[in-house]
Amino acid sequence: MKNQKLKKFFTLILEPFAFGLLALIFIIPTITVINLEPITKVLKDWNVLGVSDNSKLSINIIGGTHQIFNREKVQQNEEGIYIYTTTLTKRESDRYSKPVLEILNDRDEEIKLEIYGNTALPTHSNISIIINDQVYILQSSNGDVTTQNVLLLPNQKYIVYLVVESFSNVQFSENFELKIREIE
Amino acid sequence: MSKLLKRALKNSLVPAILMIAGKALGIFLVSAKYGFPLELGNDINGFFSTQIYFEDSQVTQFVNSMSDLIMLIVIAVPTLYQIVKTFLFQSSLSNPKTIVKIVKFNMIQWITRDDTTFLQIFVWCAFLWLCTGLIIKNSLEGDTYTWIAYISGSLSLLSGLGALKTFEIEISRVYPDSKKYY
Numbered sequence: 184m185k186n187q188k189l190k191k192f193f194t195l196i197l198e199p200f201a202f203g204l205l206a207l208i209f210i211i212p213t214i215t216v217i218n219l220e221p222i223t224k225v226l227k228d229w230n231v232l233g234v235s236d237n238s239k240l241s242i243n244i245i246g247g248t249h250q251i252f253n254r255e256k257v258q259q260n261e262e263g264i265y266i267y268t269t270t271l272t273k274r275e276s277d278r279y280s281k282p283v284l285e286i287l288n289d290r291d292e293e294i295k296l297e298i299y300g301n302t303a304l305p306t307h308s309n310i311s312i313i314i315n316d317q318v319y320i321l322q323s324s325n326g327d328v329t330t331q332n333v334l335l336l337p338n339q340k341y342i343v344y345l346v347v348e349s350f351s352n353v354q355f356s357e358n359f360e361l362k363i364r365e366i367e
Numbered sequence: 368m369s370k371l372l373k374r375a376l377k378n379s380l381v382p383a384i385l386m387i388a389g390k391a392l393g394i395f396l397v398s399a400k401y402g403f404p405l406e407l408g409n410d411i412n413g414f415f416s417t418q419i420y421f422e423d424s425q426v427t428q429f430v431n432s433m434s435d436l437i438m439l440i441v442i443a444v445p446t447l448y449q450i451v452k453t454f455l456f457q458s459s460l461s462n463p464k465t466i467v468k469i470v471k472f473n474m475i476q477w478i479t480r481d482d483t484t485f486l487q488i489f490v491w492c493a494f495l496w497l498c499t500g501l502i503i504k505n506s507l508e509g510d511t512y513t514w515i516a517y518i519s520g521s522l523s524l525l526s527g528l529g530a531l532k533t534f535e536i537e538i539s540r541v542y543p544d545s546k547k548y549y
Contacts, residue, residue: 205372208379216387220505221431
């Protein structure tokens, strides 16, 4: 009698945990599969001594999660232009920023980059990038797009921050595209 | 703990493992077969801190698509097999023509035992729907070929209809049609 009561009591306690476990069996594979999705990134080129000997410009995505900057992607087209795309979600009027790209100049000489970016529709937002505390305006609130030139010093790594400043609430998502081209 | 919950836990372990294994093995097998260089990274990105990197965006899309397809096959084939098996087994009990057709196509050894329950089919279907959701999401984001999303959507729809049919069969076993007996 006592044993039966004890069994019933434990069953009562265990059941919610079993439900949680069942939910986890569905959630864990889903998250794992999402995490297993491959990402495009310039791979390190090591020689037999474990030393990297390629000298080139590489632009990689920093990634991470952000409330406003979603679905970030960077790829290089046939003309060698790096194209960074992101979806700017609907947002309240405020200033938002996020480190988005890592630019590495592995060469022994300076590299000059031409950077321009804009949204498909003007949304009365100022969009700019910050590199080494220097602000480069890409798109003003009236939709004007400015092309910026940036000089990269030899063997230096730069972090590019994307900044979006909205003066009124934006009620819809928009796609932003940033193009980075090396000037000969 | 209820029997249903115990069975649900037991039945969901295999598809969960297969889903992860299908995706992971798909990535490594495809990159090994085609000789694509890959790199494992530890950047903080999303829920986990381990990522698989490929150098070229087209390679990334190809590997992701093929691994999605392998994951889909690994989950869809057993699901459809269970649905077809249950359907044929139940149909053969009431319809002699089905038995004749099964013997004709030499499929009798496939359906000799009725060891598949509706719960088992439902759990496998749920995993197939999860896979489809992920593949469609990838396809919308341009990370997977669209035709794989179409295939997965069709398979999900088929398996959903199959699961519904199995449910009807199961229900008619518990509550038989009164006209049949009275």
